[in-house]
Amino acid sequence: MDYSVFDIIGPRMVGPSSSHTAGAARLGKVARRISGNDVAKVTFILYGSFAKTYKGHGTDRALLAGIMGMEPNDPDLAGSLDSAGRTGLDFEFVVNDSDPPHPNTVKMVITGSSGKKTEVVGCSIGGGNIRVIQINGLAVEFTGEYPTLVVRHIDRPGVIAEVTSLMVEFNINIAFMRVFRHSKGQDAFMIIETDGDIPKKVVSQLRTLSEEIQDVYIIEAL
């Protein structure tokens, strides 16, 4: 792997732990993006080492800070329990004893201001790096290391081609792309990780591209 100097001297973060604090903040932030930046209420269900040690590592504060949109290096991260209370964000932490897929796993159940529910499961895999493994009950996989385009669509022929053609128009190179679905012809997700930043225009154009495309959002590289 081509480690950058900033993988060695970095990331800039609020302590104490890259996996239990910085990674947790990133997970919260990704979930916020997936919800469409609309979080009125959130339940964090903690598994494994997150469940056992979250208080001492400030994992709770980091998750909450992330879901409020803070970066892992935001100096206000430590005060997120108070600031969430002030802004009226409704939150709770629940500990679950069952065996998780990875020791540091959290399920985030988000309710938006209009009542829209979003459920995101992610793991903190070390060094502040994360992996999102489930969105709304559907198994997915992406890391947030690259700018990521998430497209929720109906599983019909031609939808993928429409999306990738638009990427060509914007001269965006696709680094990784995966498609996940519940079952044939039903709800599906396209996860597209790109080399360069994705312009916001892509989102608005994709939303009006076809009836099959139900939701589109960009997750900027973490």
Added chain:
Amino acid sequence: MSINFASGSELLGLCDNNGIKIYEMMLVREVYISQRNKEAITDEMRENLKIMKNAIERGLSEDIRSVSGLSGGDAKKLRHYYENNQTVAGKDMNAAVASAMAVLEVNAAMGQIVAAPTAGSSGILPGAIISTAQRFGKNDDDIVNALFTASAVGYLITRNATVAGAEGGCQAETGAAAAMAAAAIVEMLGGTPSQALDGAAIAIKNILGLVCDPIAGLVEAPCIKRNAIGTGNALISADLALAGVTSIIPFDEVVEAMLKVGRSLPCELRETGTGGLAWTPTGREIHERVFGKTE
């Protein structure tokens, strides 16, 4: 030989062929792999340096307390001691050590730090190089260059071994940090690339086999004190290298040995908080106090 060097000997070959220092070679490599220009890269490193300096300042002057309540205030205590007393190891050594402890205390209190290479070892590099730079009248440009020297060493250890306590024990984390700091100081003070890697090799050799046994699994005890001793290790190793003392075992082989030693450590002694100091009667009592009774 590729710009994207894969070993210490390749790095020394490149430095030698091009008549440049390690920090310059690391910058050339970063431009090559990131496709960004030198200014953008050094500006980002300068930003890291700013956060390192702030953490030192906070830890030495504020009343820091960790989230768990287990740590805080020792850096300030040490500063008061060396400013008002004749010390055993000397004022300069104590100033560097206090700076390193300050960063780790800020980290445990959910303050801002820069992982170098990890959060648990983030005190050694800033503690050792910033205080040394000040004493020798070096400016921020010199320190930024030193950080590139350090990252070359950290990159080689990450690539060819590990810097994760869970994989290699504390020798991998504070060992890497001390090696990075030693090489950075050697180069900043005029040593050759080869002397810099000698300093790095000596630093790792000094703590080969050190286990990772954090009490209650928290990045506090013994981590803060191991950052203290890691800083001492870096400074002494740098002095040895600058004096012309060489490492009998070359840097690349020391790194390989570190990885092998790390792999042979039992799981209890690799960041699981279930062995060593963490599993002493007092260590377990603290665990229960912080997290409640465990199964």
